[in-house]
Amino acid sequence: MFGWLAARLGLALTYDAVRVPSDGLADFLEEARAGRWDGLSVTIPHKQNALVLADRSDPRAARTGAANCLVRGTDGRLVAHNTDMEGIVRALAHHGVSLGHARVLLLGAGGAARAAAAAAREAGAGRLWIANRHPTRSLDLARAFEGEAVPLTSEALATVLPGAEVVLQATSVGLDAPGDSPLPPGCVLHERLTVMDMVYRPLRTRLLRDAGAAGARTIDGLWMLVFQGLAALRLWTGVEVAPDVAPALHEHLAEAG
Ligand SMILES: NC(=O)c1ccc[n+]([C@@H]2O[C@H](COP(=O)([O-])OP(=O)(O)OC[C@H]3O[C@@H](n4cnc5c(N)ncnc54)[C@H](OP(=O)(O)O)[C@@H]3O)[C@@H](O)[C@H]2O)c1
The missing domain is CATH 3.40.50.10860 (Leucine Dehydrogenase, chain A, domain 1)
Incomplete structure (x- = not known):
């Protein structure tokens, strides 16, 4: 990069x-x-x-x-x-999506999820639901960022997903595993959703394929990587790049695999 x-x-x-x-x-x-x-x-x-x-x-x-x-x-x-917070916000903005007032479902409670929760709070998200494999970690994260912890089960997510507008996928599920989804079987996605996966290898994860099939807007993890990298470049060098650089860099990284 x-x-x-x-x-x-x-x-x-x-x-x-x-x-x-x-x-x-x-x-x-x-x-x-x-x-x-x-x-x-x-x-x-x-x-x-x-x-x-x-x-x-x-x-x-x-x-x-x-x-x-x-x-x-x-x-x-x-x-x-x-720079992960800026990476998340600018990747969404590049696709015309803002976390301000948005109803957000965050998957994961590790480092990347923490940046996402902080970004959602800073932007003034309307709701912030957090689901994670180990519920103590989602409870901690929810407490720190005024979110609501929900179990990572299809029953619990069935009460959240219909009203959600943005899904931020911040678990490592799907990394080098194109068949794996962080969502339990039975979860229903819909066309009013924007789904951003932070995993970028493979580029089209199972979650993004499922979201695309449901008519949702999808954002792959390379966009976050690109925008957090451009933020780092600005901090190190003072260089603010022209708007055409991010898509060109995304294309380069996607081709490079
Ligand atoms: N696109 C980018 O620029 C960017 C930037 C940062 C990170 N990422 C990606 O985001 C992902 C998370 O990174 P991180 O730094 O947050 O890692 P981390 O701190 O190790 O957190 C890992 C998260 O994944 C969950 N998880 C792991 N294996 C799981 C499984 N089999 N089933 C369900 N949940 C599972 C963990 O749940 P538990 O808490 O239950 O263990 C935890 O929530 C990685 O794939 C990383 O490459 C991308």
Whole structure:
């Protein structure tokens, strides 16, 4: 993604993948403070620790309890950000959907779901139902973001889905498993729904195929990846890209598989 963006925008930017052991983040961040890196993307299992170990945090990162992007300031200090919230909101906006006043069903209660719940609250969602495999986690998330935990069963979801407008799929179900759906058998989707799946491998997950067959609007997980990446690029470089860049990047990533 960032190699493609650097070439397209003519930026002198190098971006490397570095494996950091689970107990090695503090030392690695010292190297960043010393100037080895101007910015970092952070992924599993370091997102929570990155927030703790950074020198400052953006309010959105603090709200989600995790950082997926660090920026080195001119003073060498590291500021923690969470660009997943922006990724979710802008992916929806690109498809003409807003979470403001929307009736939202969130599937999952992990890190990505937390960003989604925070985004829904910040946008002023009308209802926020949260369903997760382990109900204690959906109860915790619902408590933190004034949502309503619902069991991940077809009976419970049958009372929620008919009135829902947006489904945000933030479990890892479907990842590398094109036949798996996070919804229990018997759940009925409908054409007034927008369904966004955060899983992007495969691009057309079982959930998106089922939603498309029901006439719903579907948004694949690459859109969130693209928009959270563009947010990181802006934080690192100050570059705000033209509107045609996101769809071109989405097309490039979809073709690259
Ligand atoms: N598109 C993007 O830019 C983007 C960004 C971030 C994440 N993601 C994707 O979003 C997904 C979640 O990421 P995360 O960071 O939130 O992971 P996480 O913190 O590990 O959370 C995983 C979630 O998936 C649920 N889950 C896992 N296996 C399940 C199963 N067999 N049945 C039902 N639920 C199951 C977990 O439920 P329990 O709590 O019950 O275990 C939990 O809610 C991943 O696929 C990730 O690749 C995409």
